[in-house]
Amino acid sequence: MEKFCIDIIAATPNPQQLVWAAMHQDYSEDYVWHSRDRWPHEQRSGELIVKHLLAGERGHYGCLEHPQITFNVGYFPHSMMQQVRTHRVGVSFDVQCLTANTQVTFVNDKGEAHLELKKTIGELYELWTKGEQSFPQRAIPVIKGESSGCYHRDGKNHIRKMNLRVLNENNGLFETGTIKDVIIRGIQPVYRVTLADGKTLDCTVNHRLFTSAGWQTMGDAVGLVTSADGCVIKLTKSCSVMCNGMAVANKTNPLDWQSQLQSADTNIQAHPVKVTKVKYLGEHKTYDLEVESQWHNFVANGMVVHNSFRYTGQRIINVAQGKQDIEEVFYLRPVGNYTNRQGKRYFYSEAQRNEDLKWCLEACKRYQQRIEEGLSEEHARGLIPFDARQNFVLSCNMRSLMHLLDLRWKKDAQLEAQKFCELLYVHFEQWAPAVAQWYKENRAKKAKLSP
Known part of the structure; x- marks a missing residue:
């Protein structure tokens, strides 16, 4: 169990104050926002909601559902994860995602990458799901509201034929692969990674980047430390991401150096660029690719990133x-x-x-x-x-978090689930100390349902 770990990806700031405001609005005829300069501070809000909502068994527990928290859970056994996902929480498996504006690099038959060959991952998803618009002489509109001068044909075949730039991880040279699927991943917390050369990538904390130390999640690569709201960022590690590369010549023929710089894609080599900054951007719609290649990666905004796929047995x-x-x-x-x-x-x-x-x-x-x-x-x-072992992302509100602890922190629960709850509670206590203390004194390990 020593490998088990849980970290916070994002959390609502001042959660107890938020619950107090929602509780106060339930019993007030006034518009609570207008008195926000007189709201009790976070600690006092916690004391008040314990006294007037939790300890008093007043009901109206819906206000506990407003604060949200998202955890990254690591290295737990599949059986425990199966138990967790049956409860009132949101679980997604090791989801790695990119935002719609991420540019994906394709190459022509000569292995040359040009601006017109690049598409954003959002554009690829639209083409993949809605098809390719065309204007034949005899057009039959297939989409309601579309003009009769155009129709949509299958865009998947077109995308599958495009040469995707991928990195040969053994020799550091770029090759080509193809796209197997374009996937939408829903709304996720997103961070912007900035490199020393100005490149940026908007991705989730667990999207894997190919660094000078090999494959690492973005968060692990930079030693990302965030505040509860995800906004205050500290980088505790110095790392470099492998980027869309430099042209290299075949040194067996030095007389033909210049022509070789313009030759096949396999003469393009990845090079490392240092991460200088990471900034939290909030929640955005996200996407990813599944790559058909020996190398499960692609070039996103000039950086080598891992592709997502429905299942990998590597x-x-x-x-x-x-x-x-x-x-x-x-x-x-x-x-x-x-x-x-x-x-x-x-x-x-x-x-x-x-x-x-x-x-x-x-x-x-x-x-x-x-x-x-x-x-x-x-x-x-x-x-x-x-x-x-499974890594996954778990999202819940304050009420459903207590519900999960009620069910899986009881003495006859699976041992691994009990350890899971112990680690969850540590973060709960730091996030909402007054509510967590009330929970520990009144409900922990008693197998009650959440209020």
Whole structure:
């Protein structure tokens, strides 16, 4: 359980004051906003809502639903994540996203990238979903309200034929791939990453960037530290992102240097550029690509970013090949004494645990074999042990957060879920201290439903 972690991506500032304002409006004929200069401060607001709303069992608990908080949850077993997602919270799996204005680089048949070959990811999504507008001699409009002079044909085929610039991660040279899907990811908290050369990228905190240290989420790469509202940003690490590269010549023929600089795309090499600033932009509609290539990446606003795909088994293959430790990918309980919900006591021995680790390894090898035989990842994943570690994003309001703690912090809950709640509570206490203290004294671990 030592790998388990939870961090705040974004949270409503002054949540207790917000609840107080909503509660106060319930009982006031006046327009509460007009008296905002006389609102109690955050600490006092917490004391008042505990006294008049929570401790008094007054009802009208809807005002607890206004403050929102979003967590990044890491390395928990799949079984626990399945339990969490059944409750009144919003869960999305390791979602990495880019905003609509992100420019994607394509190349022509000669491997040359030009401005006219670039499209924003928002434009790609429109083309992918709505089709390509054309003006034939005999047009049949297929969209209501559209003029008879145009029609929409399938845009997916057009996009699939475009040469997407991707990076060969082994040699640092650019190659081409194709787009398999264009995905909308909904509204997410977004940050702007600025590089030393002026490039910017608007992305979610967990979008993976190819850095000088390999693949890292944006937040991990820069050691992102934010305030509860996500606005106050500190960078605790210095990192460089690999960018759309510099032309390099084939040195086996130095006499033809200039012509080689204009030759194939494989002569373009990525180069690192330092991150200088990260700024929180608020919540925006987001998108991502699924890439059909050996290299699951593409160039976004000149930076090499990881693509999203519905399912990837690369970490499973890494285990089979000895590139990743089994317990980085799978979760097994430590050796020790346990009790189930029926009161049965048992001991999970070191020998049993070692056997289970071997079984996980064999399952990874079988998975790799099936992939090599041509099975899709979605098909082959049925062979993977259930408790693969999961990273996900969890969003909830103050009321549903207490509801989740009520259900999963009780003494007979799954041990991993109890640990999950312990980590959640730490952030709850920092975010809304008065409400969290009331919860701890009156409801924690008592299996009640949220107020």
